[in-house]
Amino acid sequence: MMDALLRDAEVRAAARFARPDDDPAQTLARVAWSVIAEPGDGVAGALIAQLGAVEALRVALDDSRFALSDRVIGEAQRRWRPRARLRAVEESLRGAKEMGAQLVLPGDPAWPESLDDLDEHAPVLLWVRGDVGRLIMTERVSIVGARAASAYGESVASEFAGDLAASGALIVSGGAYGIDGAAHRAALGVGGGTVAFLAGGVDRAYPAGHQQLFERIQASGAMVSELPCGAAPTKWRFLARNRLIAALGMATVVVEAGWRSGSLNTAGHAASLGRPLGAVPGPVTSAASAGCHRLLREYDARCVTSTAEVRELLGWDARLGGEGAGDGTGGAGRIDPDQIRLLDAMSTRTARSCTELARIAGLSDERVRALLGLLSLDGRVGDDGAGWRLRPG
Structure with a gap:
């Protein structure tokens, strides 16, 4: 080739x-x-x-x-x-030319070296729409959380992101509804920098309801993906995208997250990279904060309740603000990424052969056949003679 x-x-x-x-x-x-x-x-x-x-x-x-x-x-x-x-x-x-997307390779001046901490799991390149210089800002904080965020969660995310961005920090998140969107908007609102990592190509606004937000991010921040233009977002790609959010940030703060929120996946990547991890507590009766409480109890996250405590988490007191998170599945539990990729490739309406599923999911024929056998036993997929489909329900 x-x-x-x-x-x-x-x-x-x-x-x-x-x-x-x-x-x-x-x-x-x-x-x-x-x-x-x-x-x-x-x-x-x-x-x-x-x-x-x-x-x-x-x-x-x-x-x-x-x-x-x-x-x-x-x-x-x-x-x-x-x-x-x-x-x-x-x-x-x-597609990149039509969208005005720039291509950033390892070793380029705009390549964020913190992504190299991912070792063999580092991206092979980045497609960027917007200001590539944002990727190498000195201070960077990842703020993530639930898509179905409460007013409390969005308020805290906005306060944190706005204060930190106004002090010169880059706000990193995933462009999703809820906490991600609140963090991006707050950073833009104070004229600060923000980067949104996407789970599909940079030419695909997902979620579609954030089209205007993405245009604002592109104008003064950056939209970034390791996938080529035209690539569709899938559950597996959201999970893979989370490692980039965790790696670019010097710390990750989870503002609000359910027990099985995809934000816990981002937190897990941050912990494995040795990045400081913070979690915002919520009401003990709130399911929307159960994931944050889980991080505090089980994963050694630090309790953060103000931007001063986020700065303390990173040792930024003297440098910032002194005198002057999802999509995905499974939370912090173990998942089979191949199974997620295969399910992403399947449909309840369209029957597909093993070979076609292997191409779409990026798996070998042998692996697809083995996974289909397991999923068939669970009743999640079926072969109707024309090919394999997801079973409803």
């Missing part, structure tokens, strides 16, 4: 337009990886780290050059290859 990309004049031209000063091979290899691998694919990350993006792509897709017997690599090849299409790479670059 790599050699074919370099021979294709249209694809090379698109790569040069996206990054005039860069080696087209590096640009195209990174874009190709964003097309064939799901976000956070550790095998892809390890292969790229060892061989570089160009040679790793050749290893992944070119049987004539390499005969890899390693089980992990072989499994990965079987999920990457169904997506390896030249047109998909060209369409990604064309």
